[in-house]
Amino acid sequence: MSGVMFDSVNVGDRLPEHVCGPISRTVLALYAGASGDHNPMHIDIDFARKFGMPDVFAHGMLSMAYLAQLLTRWVKQEQIVAWNVRFVSITPVLATVVCSGEVIEKDKTLRQVKVAIKASAIDDAEDKSAKTLIGEATIALP
Amino acid sequence: MKMPPRLPGIQPLPAPPTFGFILNALSRDKAVEGANVTEVLGINIGHVLHGEQGFEYFRPLYAGDTVTLTTRVIDIYEKKNGAMEFLVTSVEVVNQHGDLCTRLRNTIVVRNPEAQK
Numbered sequence: 588m589s590g591v592m593f594d595s596v597n598v599g600d601r602l603p604e605h606v607c608g609p610i611s612r613t614v615l616a617l618y619a620g621a622s623g624d625h626n627p628m629h630i631d632i633d634f635a636r637k638f639g640m641p642d643v644f645a646h647g648m649l650s651m652a653y654l655a656q657l658l659t660r661w662v663k664q665e666q667i668v669a670w671n672v673r674f675v676s677i678t679p680v681l682a683t684v685v686c687s688g689e690v691i692e693k694d695k696t697l698r699q700v701k702v703a704i705k706a707s708a709i710d711d712a713e714d715k716s717a718k719t720l721i722g723e724a725t726i727a728l729p
Numbered sequence: 730m731k732m733p734p735r736l737p738g739i740q741p742l743p744a745p746p747t748f749g750f751i752l753n754a755l756s757r758d759k760a761v762e763g764a765n766v767t768e769v770l771g772i773n774i775g776h777v778l779h780g781e782q783g784f785e786y787f788r789p790l791y792a793g794d795t796v797t798l799t800t801r802v803i804d805i806y807e808k809k810n811g812a813m814e815f816l817v818t819s820v821e822v823v824n825q826h827g828d829l830c831t832r833l834r835n836t837i838v839v840r841n842p843e844a845q846k
Contacts, residue, residue: 626774628775637775648747651747652747655746658746664743664746665786667786669783670746670783671782671783671784672782673780674778
C-alpha cells in the first residue's frame with residue numbers, strides 16, 4: 588500500500604480487482620445496523636414485495652464502500668481528494684460484487700490522477716452479470 | 730453529533746471514506762425536526778432509489794470529533810412525466826474546530842407509480 592507514485596502511474600493502468608461477497612441476507616442486516624440506513628427494502632422481503640420488488644436488494648452504499656476499499660487498497664485514504672458514483676442498477680441479494688478501476692487522466696500540475704471506477708454484480712443463481720455502480724475518483728499521488 | 734470517544738494514548742482513528750453518509754443517516758434517527766429531508770417532503774421510503782453519491786474531502790474526520798451537518802436541497806426535477814422524481818441534496822460535515830471536513834452530494838430517485846398509469 589501507499590507505494591504508488593505519480594511518475595510510475597500511466598493512463599490505462601488498472602487497479603488490482605477487489606471482489607466482495609456473495610452478499611448474504613446477514614450482511615445486509617449487519618450493514619443496515621452499522622450504516623444507520625434502516626430502509627426495510629434491504630432487509631424485509633415482505634416490504635420489498637409490497638413495493639413491487641421480487642426480493643430485497645443490497646444497499647447502494649454497501650457497494651460504494653466496497654469501491655472505497657478498492658481505492659484504499661491502492662492508495663492511502665487521505666489521498667482520495669473526491670469521488671462520485673452513479674447507481675445504474677440494483678445489486679440483488681446473494682450477488683458477488685466485483686470492483687475495478689482504471690487510470691484515465693494524469694494532471695501533472697496538481698499531481699493528481701483520475702480513476703474510472705466500476706462495480707458489477709455477478710448473480711451466480713441467474714448466471715448473469717450487470718454493471719451496478721460507475722464513477723470517477725480523483726487521487727493525489729506523491 | 731458526537732463521534733465515539735477517543736481513548737488516551739491511542740492514535741486518533743480516522744473515519745472510513747463513506748462515513749459522512751452514515752452520520753447523515755444517524756442524524757435522521759435523532760429525529761431532529763426538519764433533519765430528515767425525505768420525511769419533510771413526504772417521500773415514501775418504499776419508492777426511493779439511490780441515484781448518485783459523491784464525496785469531497787478537505788480534512789479527516791476522527792473518532793472523538795463533534796460534527797455538525799448542514800443539509801441543503803440543491804435541485805428537484807422530474808423525468809418521464811413525473812414517473813421519476815429526483816432530489817439532489819448537499820451535506821457539509823464541519824468538525825468542532827469549525828473546519829469543513831467532508832462535503833456529500835446525494836441524488837435520490839423517487840419512483841412514482843401513479844404517474845406511469
